[in-house]
Amino acid sequence: MGLLVQKFGGTSVATPERIHAVAQKISDAQAAGHSLVVVVSAMGDTTDELIALAHQVSKNPPHREMDMLLTAGERISMALLSMALAEKGIHARSFTGSQSGIITTPSHRRARIKRILGDRLRAALAEGSVVIVAGFQGVSETKEVTTLGRGGSDTTAVALAATLGAESCEIYTDVDGIYSADPRVVPEAHFWKTIPYDLMIELAVRGAGVLHPRSVELAREHQVKLFVKNSLSTQNQEGTQVITSTPHGSVADASPAAGNSLASSQQSPPKGMEEFRVAGVTADASKVLVRVQLMRSTVMGAVWGVAASAQLSVVSPHFSQHTLEFFAAREAEEDWKKHLNQLILDGFVKSFEFEQEWVPVSIVGSRFSQDPTALCEIFETLAQSAISVTMGAASALAIHVAVPRNRADEAVQVLHQKFMAESV
């Protein structure tokens, strides 16, 4: 039994009772012979509450101080978890991002991990302690406290697993694992016992919402054995494993109830060897379609440059002649507008529009890159339900279309029906 990295999100440590339940899980894993590094997020809505507090104090809080403030959240949960473990007679030591040697880029609120030193963690493990690490935080080379932004705690967990050579990394969340669609929208969605890294990344980018693409990309590169498990349910203990691909010759149970192994379950007839495979259908209501008209095509670089410096993320960007299109996070809309208005003043941008009413719906799978068949079927399927489409594109692992916000769930339902029924 080797080293296990377990990550518990905010919901899993939201109350003292849940913290005790997490301590019990840790105790069980230790009893089974594992050494443990446990990554925790701040309790429940703590981070949001701290942000609200900051905005009551200051209209425009400095990012450095915001990071100082927010990192208190994990400090609380990790100390409480260590205490709960002490109650069980388990020796645990908590470490901040800085104490763990999680070295990041200097960007406050959206730092990226450069490397992890981890000396103190290794020493604590060597003395037999359970190591508790604050997720979501790090320290820059100039010793400033930073936070990692979206997906930060998952990324901390995977980066630690990679650095410390852990046997596996378990991300505990409030769902059973990965489904072929959101089960609240599509009750017959398939549960995947295993899913390949690249399709998991694509599902995450397209709004599947369980894991953040950053953490899966890191896991893929370092071949971290990654699991998504439910910390609250006692029913499905297995969760979903993110894998390279199903080994040749392995046989998967094709019954959706029992869970499928994506890749091998679809090798046999009636689907041919070269047919496309579908991993899932997603809608991402947190996104908004942005269209920007440029003064001239030579300023495209300037627009991306502004977005890059402001660390605004773009999903599915496309540009042609004088038009840029992409999906932006709704929560970043004000930020975008500020920068785009400046670009108008600078004479780079002619106009822009935020098309609130359109959201991306995506089909994630393989073999989408060259064959227009899937594109055609998507349009036919949506047309049959009279759901309109304003834009879209296909890449190797996904096809996305923008559909009306109030029809997005229905679009997911009919596309799931069409493509998953054919696929499994």
Add this chain to the structure above:
Amino acid sequence: MGLLVQKFGGTSVATPERIHAVAQKISDAQAAGHSLVVVVSAMGDTTDELIALAHQVSKNPPHREMDMLLTAGERISMALLSMALAEKGIHARSFTGSQSGIITTPSHRRARIKRILGDRLRAALAEGSVVIVAGFQGVSETKEVTTLGRGGSDTTAVALAATLGAESCEIYTDVDGIYSADPRVVPEAHFWKTIPYDLMIELAVRGAGVLHPRSVELAREHQVKLFVKNSLSTQNQEGTQVITSTPHGSVADASPAAGNSLASSQQSPPKGMEEFRVAGVTADASKVLVRVQLMRSTVMGAVWGVAASAQLSVVSPHFSQHTLEFFAAREAEEDWKKHLNQLILDGFVKSFEFEQEWVPVSIVGSRFSQDPTALCEIFETLAQSAISVTMGAASALAIHVAVPRNRADEAVQVLHQKFMAESV
């Protein structure tokens, strides 16, 4: 030593001398203890010559008869190779696609493999024979002879390896393996000893030209151990292995001359754990940019439907409001024009243009999906060389831009310089 599938392309069996050289390679592998299934293409330019002959006989040869004609090509090379092996005292038996039980879809000239029976191959292997299989061909369920279209022989080889449970599949070609750019354009291009399946697929889609994406997609799904090797050179015997990803902790030689293992060579500083990685830069001069103006957005499905029925492939399709854009194969231009003109007559399409002067240049790697930094750097780099860009887009594994055809090589050079210098 287990079963090995080796595939030799047209160049490798172009002359009697080369056929003898291939026989020698097979003999060596057999002496090393392997059982062998060998897939061959038609000799040299045979297929093109047969197509030319057909067009001298008929203006519009029926596809069924074309397949009957073309499949003679591999029949010749496989019989000759069996004879060359007999000369060495090696018992070999050749099998057509039909005899091998390669069951395909019914589409002539562009069939896809549905499954492989392979009973006769297994029997021949069991009796100790070297099995020679005609690449590129199969048979439909109604017993019509079919050909597999582009990438057909590679796909035959991988499908056989998957079906027969081969230890590995070696694709012999006339280059040493996979580079980060075409070495004729970028002499300092890095040679990859290993490359992950998904990046290999993306490089192939973007015109890297060594393997066809179909065959790599199949290899990925069935976890076929895939190698690209040079059949002509005696210098680099190792070739490139297509892998799931570099195992955690493995150390790669970072010297370009010695070859890199993409993924692990870039884990350590100065590149951070979360920086983007670049696998290669490609230009695809065989493509042309197509722009289609629709009469109304509701007819988008109809256009893809026509392309799908005509089995025309599209690369990087994008549509927004009334405009579709994609890259098409130059050789399919007449076919496309015929169908698009019909769509004009049908009242679906307003106009279309083939922009001959623009070709796609792509950067393939990971972490391109959300961060606009790479997009910005591409524009800055091209602007410094005064290379204009008319359109482009980013997906998870690649960013492509359309640049002037006569500047494409230069674009590859400056982008390779910028991104690979930073990456390795």
